[in-house]
Amino acid sequence: MGNNELMEVTDCHMVKRQEAGYVTIAKSDLDLDDFYQWGIGGTARLGLATLIDSNSKGFGRITWQNGMVKALCKGTKGQRLATLMLDGNRFGGEVLIDLLMSEQELQVLALFNPTVKSLSAPLSNMQSLSILVLRGCHFLKDINIHLNLQSLKVLEISGSSSLTIIPDDFFKHMPQLQSLNLSELQISSLPLSLYTLGELRWLILEGCSHLKKLESLRKLANLIVLDLSTATSFESFGDKTFSKNQKLQMIKLSKTKIKTLPVLSSLRDLTHLLLNGCVNIDRMRSITSLTSLQTLDLFGARKFKEFHDSSLETIVGLKFLDLSGTLVSHLPSNISNPLHLYLKCCFQLKQLPLIEGLVGLHVLDLSGSSELNTIGKGLLEHLTCVRVLNLSETSVEILPSLSTLYSLRQLLLARCLSLRTLPELTSLTKLEVLDLSQCSALAEVRDSSFEHLLCLQRLDLSETMIDRLPPLPNPGNLRSLLLKKCANVKVLPPLTSLAKLEELNLSGISSLNETGAAFLEYTTNLRILDLSETHLVQLPSMSNLQSLNHLSDKGCPKLETVPNLAALTKLEFLDLSGTAVRDLPPLHRFSNLRPLLLRDCSSVEEFLHLEMLDPLVPTVTELASGISQRT
Structure with a gap:
């Protein structure tokens, strides 16, 4: 990176405004959705955009020289160093200690891939420090040091495969700590002083694969984000309810061994509940009071069978519901208008009845649910907003009318081995992708099926039994035309109009x-x-x-x-x-x-x-x- 180029302490998408030579992080109007795409994207490492005051001037002007970033800002005594970011691959431990001893007024210290095996004593005297990032600490084995960092708000110590113990009093003198990231440490328990951090908002324990249990979180009343994803040994919480953590907005337990969740009914602000890959969960306690819930992800929770609630109508903010790979045989009678509904490889699901709450659905994915043979009468007629309909590898024999699906962009029916005919497609004027590949029983497509599909870009009829291809749009936008192994085709329509192919x-x-x-x-x-x-x-x-x-x-x-x-x-x-x-x-x-x-x-x-x-x-x-x- 050359001089005067911008570098950020955390993930690039967390910085919302940049000026030449400066990095500014302001809270502005950010919320958790800035960090998560429907709740399943990457995790923001520190949550700075939600923690740093909106009046903050950020990190000031920064420069990069020989693997080191410095940022200067003016104080009452002239210029002082505010931000120091080091690439550990370029600096040894002795050089680091000298730097820390000479820069006691630092506000932000970020060390990436440091080679140190233990924390340095000069850290304990850096009273102005508000952000400390030690990311990729592959060699760190010992943090048995008393850090008296009264102003510290953000702390990350991550990436060590050798660090197994954090002293119980380690966080005792960090009363202002709001964001804590201990990702990928090999600790089997958390220090007791952590459970007293009343100002803590972000607790990131992603990839702590030896951690089995958390003690009571009752004193963490300001907690917003709790991330234990890929903590593959994690089994239980010390609390039976999250009634004292009513500010929680995100709980991420992906790929843990959790079987039973604490009672969630008091979490009116909860927007994201991620349980994908939780193979021990078999049912969901009542969630009808989670009226702000936007994302519920149970993908790959292969023992999950049912919801306690017969209806999810009250969860009016729901956008994303993923039950793929579960054992659900039916859905709640009403679901409050999600945008994305995924039911992939639900082998116990045999029919999908009419659910009126799906009228605003954008994506309906039932692919791989091989026992599904019936789509409820009138269901598709209600899906006037649906853009993606995926029924690939299902046992559907007859599709209901698609005439009201005016917004449909993708119709995916690959490997529907029982499908013999298609309904009328002429009203699907926005359709871009039609995949009928390996529908080995499909022998006929109506003459007028394609000629009005002026937006169609991909048409796949590979390995079907059709003997003729109906006329194609003229002029058309077709980019891909796939007729692989359509051995019965005797006549092709004129292809001279496919200039964009x-x-x-x-x-x-x-x-x-x-x-x-x-x-x-x-x-x-x-x-x-x-x-x-x-x-x-x-x-x-x-x-x-x-x-x-x-x-x-x-x-x-x-x-x-x-x-x-x-x-x-x-x-x-x-x-x-x-x-x-x-x-x-x-x-x-x-x-x-x-x-x-x-x-x-x-x-x-x-x-x-x-x-x-x-x-x-x-x-x-x-x-x-x-x-x-x-x-």
């Missing part, structure tokens, strides 16, 4: 031999072209396909030439296996080419002179021109 797969359509591939002269934007096993005898000139990077003509035994192949200088993949091609252009022109497949190309003249001196070591006496220059 980037991917075309017609492999296995042997009838193409009769109609030819003259349409390739118009598909000038193609990047991927697969004509394998089409038995084509002749190709048009390829000189206009200059964007092509993947070409396969495999299994066309009568194809003797690829006209103007030399013009395809962007090719990365070329498969001519099983063709009668005789000549190859000089290969030095193809600087990006990696696989060149010529298996069973007995007519390629440059490769005819082979003498098998040893069954395992062929000797090639003449190679194609330029191949010796290829890597």
